[in-house]
Amino acid sequence: MKQRRQFDLVIIGADAPGLAAAACAARAHADIALRVAVVRTGEEAPAGPATPGVPDFVWRRLDLHQSNLKAKPVEAMVSIFDETHTLATYQNPRRTARALEAAGADENRLWTDYADARTRAWTEAEALLRGAAKGKSALLSELGGANGARLARRLTQSCADILDDHFDNEELKTHLASAALMPLGLAGDEPGSGLALASAGDPAAWRVTAGPKGPSLMKALEDACAAASVTIFDGAVRDIEILDEKNRAVILEGGETLKTPLVMTGSATNRTASRLGAAPSLSPLARRDGASAEVRVKLAKTATPPGEEEDAIFFAAGSREALKIARDAALEGRLPDEPPIYFRFVKDEIVVTAPYCPAVLYTEDERRDWSEQDRQALGRRIVERLGAVLNGAVKNVRRVDVKIAARETGAAAVGAGPARLLAPPASHDEIGAAARLAMELVRGE
């Protein structure tokens, strides 16, 4: 048996949020060297160019400016309705205001109001969600406070209600819903999905790193971990056991045992976490079921994005109803006929995400897992959809890669024991959420 090593914090999942959280936690104290470990389980979601943005406080704490990493903000989020018709919001609020003015003056007037209300809502809710993730049973005590009823409203309001309250323009509503909901796999009628709109307004949600040149974000974060003396382990997690009052043992497949008082996961939708029986996330934004597919469409030559918006994310949902239809189909184990997608142009590739895929498929009520044929069929459907959305601009497809990232169903989560596994709340700012949680944990706040 290999030796047991003691750590102050073990983070499961060496994805971008996990690495960033580890490096931030290791540097949380100026004068104490904390022992932080990250476990690369091999089940991390693929680190495509759609990696989440790095919030400023993480950037500064990890000195990422020294890493040559080119931070490239997403300039625009664009919804494509048909060949010529698009609607966009921009990182620059004034540009958004101008664009909305062009779309209809009324919406523009309400925009500031709407954006302010969302920012307030997110600040309030995020603190609560993080507190609850730390296992402080914060929700009930907060509800008992003076603002309890308002907080409950924030937590349970749906995206559809908030949008209907503020706007009339159905295309604007579709656009805002797409940008807020699709990355989280929600459809907008779930209680609490209103927070997605709030979270999407977070500045970090706009930032994307890893420009075409220079080191990737993952490389930069690994370097930051090395600089902060974070140990990275490779291997799946077999189990987490209670050792004594304070310590748990994270047991890896290789037999290695990590002794630690604190175990957390890098992201809210960590597969290992659901297998090991992490408590269900308090955040209403956590995906409950279904899978997300990443489809890389490699073209013979570099394609030009619509409107030549190089640094934009394009959304093609069609309507808010289409999001619900797709989500319902996924819940019933079917692929939707016209899957809502969002995509980015990266050199000669179009990287498409189809967020509403079933976790398991049902054919005539028989349950089955994804097969190679299913993946290929999905790939074809996505290329077809791209072709329709981009008006035939998708020619000479060289190769189509399909990856399915499914949330493990909780069937194995029985006996979710006292070995409580903490997870950051789901949000658009995954890196920030993980880093804040890790830092608060090691500081004992």
Place this chain on the structure above:
Amino acid sequence: MASEALREEAPVAAAPRQAGMIEGGLDAIVVGATFDGLAAAALLGKAGLKTVLLAGGDASSERAPREFAPGYFCADGEHLIDGLDPELIAALDLYRHGLAFAARRLETVYYFADSGALLTDGDLYRTRDAVAAMSEDDGAAFAAFSEAALEAARALRPMFEGGEAPAVPGALVDRFLHGSVEETLDGLFADDHLKEMLAAEAALRSAARPTDPFGFLALIRRWSGEAAGLQGAVAYPEGGAAGVNKAMRRAAQAAKVDFRLAVTATRVLVEWDSVAGVETEGGGQIRAPIIVNALPAARAFTEMIGPSLIDIEFQANLSAPAPQVGFVRAHLALEGAPGDERTRGNLARRLVYAPSRLELRRAYAAARAGWPDGAAGPVIMETIFPSAFEKGLAPEGGCVASALLHPAPYREMLDDAWFKAVEDATRATFERLAPGSADRIVAIDIAAPEPAAPPALAAWTRARALSGASGVKGYYFCGPEAQIGHGFIGAAGRRAAQSAIRFSKGKAAAA
């Protein structure tokens, strides 16, 4: 005010007695003869306040059983009791006024998609034996869960009554507060039947899909109630819903509440920042410093007071998204006893069809889509046989089943296609409970759908807000939006009356 009253003179001719009359000398007015309205009136009367109840011509709540097919009778409204406020029962001595149960702690039989079935005890505490017999692995887990859940439900009761969130510790409570039905059950159990049975109980009459966050709390809300003194139990009241309403009316009469059955209040009179009374149809005025309104919030506030007098922030609570999903009550007339042996032995029990996970997800998706092609498959169905508890509801040898189907699309305008779809769903699901009885169904009576309950946490927010400061002093609300979940509860009426009594005492002390 006077000129307005004069202007209304003309149409008043139909009700000459009230025209322009101003009645005073009262302490409180209750608007709406709902169960909560009656409860509030009874408590106010009992506290010594001179109270009138304006029923607005709505005396339907005590209607005698209705003959829906020759020789077959059914009662409208709630068919079971699972959460009648114990404090209200005690305060009004409802048992003395005729509240009685024809069947206490009804046993429940769950039917599953794979034609399995499970008989459970009427006492949740003893249900663990049935569960342990069904699934060895989950027996212990269920025992621990049911204990924790019942304790959590008890602790959260003040919240479900519309009061403040209680200061109880425990991560388990937190988990019940925000989890979805499916993920919470997945985290607890492995046995599919057990999960399907609890999912059916949690989803029944709830608008939240089984995958929606905050959905599981509906089950804890149900288990927070008690029937015939037993927490989490279900009982059949003597005389059905009408029997319960009748007991409450008698309690109100005993408390010397003045019933005005035909009088409808049209507006609430507000003078300065306080209520002064109501204006009735026909232009009369009834004046009192306290008004308890049991009508729906939109009427109670927007129509009867008017937006200009209500606090701006408060108005945000008045608009609610239109319900999409609802439940339907159906009565079935059966010739002879149901076909199979199994059901015949179950007539004095509560039967629940618990769909499989996929069936339930499909049922919600189809109901939300409005059933474009009829119901997609079986739905959750709670059935009892009132004819087994009370005589005379069915002809000799026949029986009446009272069923509640969920989820169905919620609509206000109903057409033949809708009734046809509900009837098909009723037949299809009833066949799962009682195979082979399809050709014994003589008639099916289908009521208009009722909206499903919003997630308990959202309902709590709204109930808290609506019973809070509307900006008008002396105005108390106990309409349907003040209640969290469905069923005969009465806690909203009790809380409104208690606040009103405190207000009245405070005023008396100040004077």
